[in-house]
Amino acid sequence: MMTSSLTSTTRRSRLKRKSGWRGLVYIAPAMGLVTIFFVLPVLFTLWMSLHKWPLLGEPAWIGLRNYTRMFTDARFFNALGFTAHYTLIVTIAIFAVAFPLALFVEKQRPLVSLYRTIVFLPVVVGLASASLLWVWLANVDSGLFAPLFDMLGLTAGRINLLAKFDTAFMTIIVMVVWKIAGFTMIILLTGLQAIPTELTEAARIDGAGGWQRFRHLTLPLMRRTMALALILSVTGSILAFDQFYIMTSGGPQNKMISVVYYIFNQSFVSFNLGYGAALSIALLLILVTLSVVQLWLLKVGDERP
């Protein structure tokens, strides 16, 4: 009795260990890829960040000096401030557009796939190509917006949208919403479609109005989807670079330097690869923190809805 139970436990644990090894084998390719393309580069970046690492010449060990320099670097804080400002505004704008669109295309109605396709179409354009397209649209002489606004009487004469911060920023926000909202819409749509119709019906029978159903049924059930869409949008916005580089070259008067743009400038314009690496590590930490906070706020780990 005693021995048999003992053998059975050892067998079970051996079995368990065996299946553990099998599991590892299954995930090995994925782990290999993650190691080669994420873990090792991050470790190397960390190593570089502890050096004065010019593009030409020999790297020199300087310990944490790149990190201490960061705290007195006003341009870095400007870039952080601008990135935060941009992320906040563009995320709100994207959700403000994508949520109504998702509600609109969720219901079966005539031509619904056409609407979905139209809204999703800009998503398949690359961000760099979209930026180039909008540079032309916003061009004061040969573009579309300035002559159009002039013709409609919205502006007195043609105005150069990209010459002033406010109008240039607005143009970029509209461009990004046009480009990204379709993607967020699709994510939200999957969340909406996952809500069982019985629940909505039950709520309706209980006499809940449209707003009440949205507030107490749809929103809580969409928490996970919202978390995904929010994290994707926030992360994407914090890493924004192409649109500023292509549409305004960081201008007017350097007011549109995002963090990634600043890292790019430090690394490949000023050739301070070590400092650029340190800034990248700092950005990575910021992103991880923000993602954890967002997951916690939306209580995604919590199993019960």
Add this chain to the structure above:
Amino acid sequence: MFTKLMAATALISASMISVASAETISMWVRSGIGDSFKEVVKAYNAAHENKVELTEVPFAELVQKYATAIAGGQAPDALSLDLIYTPAFAAAGQLEDLTDWAKALPYFNSLSPSHVKLGTYEDKIYGLPLTVETSIFAWNKDLYKKAGLDPEKAPATWEEITANAEKIRGLGGDTYGFYFSGGGCGGCMIFTFTPLTWGAGADILSADGKTATLDTPQMRKAVDIYRNMIAKDLVPAGAASDNGVNFLSFTNGKIGQQSLGAFAIGTLVTQHPEIDFGVTLIPGVDGKPSSFAGGDNFVVTKGTPKLADVKEFLEYTYSPEGQKIMAKYGSLPTRGDIANEVLEGLDPRLKVGLDAIAVAKTPYTLQFNDLINSANGPWATFTNAAIYGDDVDGAFADAQAEMQSIIDAGQ
């Protein structure tokens, strides 16, 4: 079988030796400086056993690509490097010392002095002039005529230029009196705008390059001249966000006057024969003209095994034949002693570009990219903020402080 194999091997190695005796030199050139270097390479390849293999690299990426190529051991044997970057690469110890060979050239003393100065680092010569480029002032003679101005009279002061611009703008529509790339194009503005202050004896950096001296009465006056023209609507609205892409707007025939590079004379003559234009030196704020001497230096990557062949090629470009080809395609002669002979029979307006060399200046600094050329550097930002912004004093103070901090950080 064995003998056959031996014979084949011998044949192959023999052919390899014969290939090796005619060397192929790999060389880079940046885009956007016209065809002169490409044409001289073509002529060299046709007449010599050695061949030059030329790779064109986009101008904005050349420095970065060359630096990464050196780091990766893939650098070309030699390249045509924007002369303002020569000090930085020489200081980094990446260029071959050409001092002895250069000083032995019989015409060494007549080579463009600005180029040689920038090619010299700690008394050793690392770069020699390849293409010479100066900034000049151009006006559209047809528009002058239409506006009732004397098309043959070159404006000599900025008051005159502004008055002429007003008359040309008076033609209405999309005809404008003046143009410049004002959207934070540091390279364009150092090239065309600083001559206004140089002519009047001021500079944006001290002679040793260690102090930023941006805030001068001359610079204030120059900024006022441009601001005034914008306030009077003499400049197209697109200029405010032009980061250099439309630098050659003058070629559209609707711009009355613009400061350009001498290379543009070649472009206008060969590609826009319909535009009748005149050229003169860029007046300073007090009327005394100046110019930016730019262009490329010829530099050799340190440790190249083909040094002798590279020197042979450079001697060819300095020969009267090579100089003539370069000039024909828009690059001014680098050898002062035969300049007049080289320009004989070519467009007479190129002569103005050559005259500019005598009054031209080039700022000497190891941090040219950071300070001046970078679209996000203090100079590029300053030009847009001071000329288009609402706070001129703030623009001066910010740029002065940031330039100084970049200089100090680099010491």
